[in-house]
Amino acid sequence: MSRPTALVTGAAVRVGRAIALELAASGFDLLLHHRSRPDEIEHVAEGVRAHGGQAHVVAADLGTREGRAAVVDAARTAFGALNLLVNNASVFYPVAFDRIDDDEWDRVLEVNLKAPFVLCRDLLPLLRAADATRFGAPEEQHGVVVHLCDIGADRPVSGHAHYSVSKAGLVMLVRAMAVELSPAVRTVGVSPGQVAWPESYDEATRRALARRIPLGRVGAPEDVARLVRFLTMEAHYLDGVVIPVDGGLHARY
Ligand SMILES: NC(=O)c1ccc[n+]([C@@H]2O[C@H](COP(=O)([O-])OP(=O)(O)OC[C@H]3O[C@@H](n4cnc5c(N)ncnc54)[C@H](OP(=O)(O)O)[C@@H]3O)[C@@H](O)[C@H]2O)c1
Numbered sequence: 001m002s003r004p005t006a007l008v009t010g011a012a013v014r015v016g017r018a019i020a021l022e023l024a025a026s027g028f029d030l031l032l033h034h035r036s037r038p039d040e041i042e043h044v045a046e047g048v049r050a051h052g053g054q055a056h057v058v059a060a061d062l063g064t065r066e067g068r069a070a071v072v073d074a075a076r077t078a079f080g081a082l083n084l085l086v087n088n089a090s091v092f093y094p095v096a097f098d099r100i101d102d103d104e105w106d107r108v109l110e111v112n113l114k115a116p117f118v119l120c121r122d123l124l125p126l127l128r129a130a131d132a133t134r135f136g137a138p139e140e141q142h143g144v145v146v147h148l149c150d151i152g153a154d155r156p157v158s159g160h161a162h163y164s165v166s167k168a169g170l171v172m173l174v175r176a177m178a179v180e181l182s183p184a185v186r187t188v189g190v191s192p193g194q195v196a197w198p199e200s201y202d203e204a205t206r207r208a209l210a211r212r213i214p215l216g217r218v219g220a221p222e223d224v225a226r227l228v229r230f231l232t233m234e235a236h237y238l239d240g241v242v243i244p245v246d247g248g249l250h251a252r253y
Contacts, residue, residue, distance in 0.1 A: 003029045003053060004134060005079040006232075009062065009071070009119070010089030011044055012037035014196045015148065018221035019086055019228050021047050026229055029054040031078045033071055033089065035061055054078075062089055062115035063107050072122040081129035081143075084232050087116035087170075088148045092198055094159035105162050112166035116147055117173060120187075127185045137236040140183045144232045147174055148224075149191040149242050151250045171242050178240025186239050188231050193246025195219040214248030 006023050010016040012034040020030050021044065030048045032055060034041040045055035058074035060067035075082060091111045095104060120127075127143025153171045156164035170189065177187035194213065197206055210218050227245050231238060244250040 001134065003027055004083040005029050005031070005081060005130070006084035006086065007031040007033065007071070007075050007082060007119075007123070008086040008088055009033040009115070010035070012040035015192065015221040015224050016086075016088040017044050018225040019088060020044050021051075022222070022225035022229050023084070023232075024048040024051040024053045024055075026233065027051075027053070028084070029056075029079070031056045031058060031075055033058050033060060033062075033074075035059065035067075035089070063091075063110045068115055068118045068122075071119060075123055075126060079126060081131070082123055082126035083130040083132065083143055085119060085123055085127065085143065085145045086148070086228060087119060087145070089115070090148065090163075092160070092163050094200060095162070096159060097161050100162050108162040109166050109169075112163065113169045113173070116170060120145055120173075120177060120185075124181070124185065132236070135233045135236070138183070141186055141236060142184050143186075145177060145185060145187045146228050146231055147187070147189045147242075149174070149189040151191045151193050151244050151246050153191065153242075154250070174242055175240045182239050186236075188235070188238055188240070189242030190224055190227055190231070191242050191244045191246065191250070192224050193219065193244065193249040195224055195245070196221055212249060212252055213246070214252060217247065219245065219247055 006028045008020045011020040011032040048055035056078040060070040130143040132141045150167040153167035174189040
């Protein structure tokens with residue numbers, strides 16, 4: 001039997017890298033997307049191959065129509081069917097509300113919300129062609145989509161209005177896809193809390209945020225990766241939900 005297939009966007013580092021390697025360890029062939037990290041993505045590709053999987057790589061700016069089309073084309077070239085699409089790539093940086101100009105707003109929404117929609121829409125034929133019975137799913141179910149959301153989609157962090165709105169939209173995309181595309185394509189979301197620090201957070205901010213986490217520690221990219229694997233390979237009756245992986249932080253707000 002051929003191996004299951006997955007596309008992970010933003011797969012060169014951090015959470016995307018962990019998801020790609022977890023899937024490779026679970027027997028997937030991967031299409032690895034990155035934007036600007038040829039060396040890091042090649043290391044991830046080597047890691048996938050070390051698990052016996054195929055690793056295809058595509059570089060693209062998901063903030064452009066051409067970039068999104070390049071990822072779709074690469075998936076069609078690499079695979080005849082897609083078991084899993086993970087929309088992980090994202091832009092995150094603080095800008096005060098009255099300093100977000102039109103171009104900045106558009107760019108964040110394009111990468112964080114429009115790109116996930118376009119990839120899902122244009123890869124539907126590949127997702128519908130996938131065999132999920134190999135994981136024990138009923139035969140009317142085929143591909144799975146996982147959107148990387150954020151616990152901040154419900155309760156925004158000050159200084160990140162464009163990002164928060166994009167992630168709130170992604171939560172709705174999870175639900176909209178579930179009601180319209182299931183049972184053929186099952187859609188779920190994962191909302192990390194603190195699993196990899198943004199570079200913009202200084203030490204004091206990191207310590208203060210970590211203290212608020214009920215489990216008493218920040219998470220790791222691998223915590224998200226294990227949840228993505230479970231959602232894809234085992235959670236055949238979960239659909240249209242967004243699951244926090246945040247050490248309990250969502251309960252604290
Ligand atoms: N880290 C956390 O604790 C946390 C918390 C809440 C939610 N999340 C969500 O979980 C996901 C992964 O988090 P992360 O911290 O690992 O993400 P990240 O490092 O901030 O970004 C992941 C990747 O997105 C890619 N990207 C950015 N702009 C792009 C563009 N215009 N076109 C294509 N790719 C672009 C980058 O690719 P290149 O590096 O190749 O340029 C980057 O490596 C994200 O969706 C994030 O919003 C994370």
